[in-house]
Amino acid sequence: MVINFSTLCPTWNNILRNKWKKLKRNEKLKLFAELRGWPSCLIGEIYGWRDPYSRFSVENDKKYCLTCEFISWQIAHSIINGPDLILDEALLDEKEKIFVNHWLDAHVKKVVMVQVKT
Ligand SMILES: [Zn+2]
Numbered sequence: 001m002v003i004n005f006s007t008l009c010p011t012w013n014n015i016l017r018n019k020w021k022k023l024k025r026n027e028k029l030k031l032f033a034e035l036r037g038w039p040s041c042l043i044g045e046i047y048g049w050r051d052p053y054s055r056f057s058v059e060n061d062k063k064y065c066l067t068c069e070f071i072s073w074q075i076a077h078s079i080i081n082g083p084d085l086i087l088d089e090a091l092l093d094e095k096e097k098i099f100v101n102h103w104l105d106a107h108v109k110k111v112v113m114v115q116v117k118t
Pocket of ligand 1: 065
């Protein structure tokens, strides 16, 4: 399975990449608050606080990683505070890459081959 930002958090990816530009300011404000709050935030989605993300190999017990939280916060701040709440897509690209790299390094279990004697 390919792990990238859109497979890790398809809901938020779809909102930010496909819907954001078409939303009204009050809709954006509501989503921005969700993006920064528990459990509706990005890492809430990734950690399986919504289905079906528990398929990823993470400790799915509502502990969370401070690095994930930090990068998630940075991703939320790809949205520029101003009259139109514009999304800085270049910044989002950059933060997504950092997030996915961190995720692969820190949270994807390495496959270990074990030979069982019979
Ligand atoms: Zn993490």
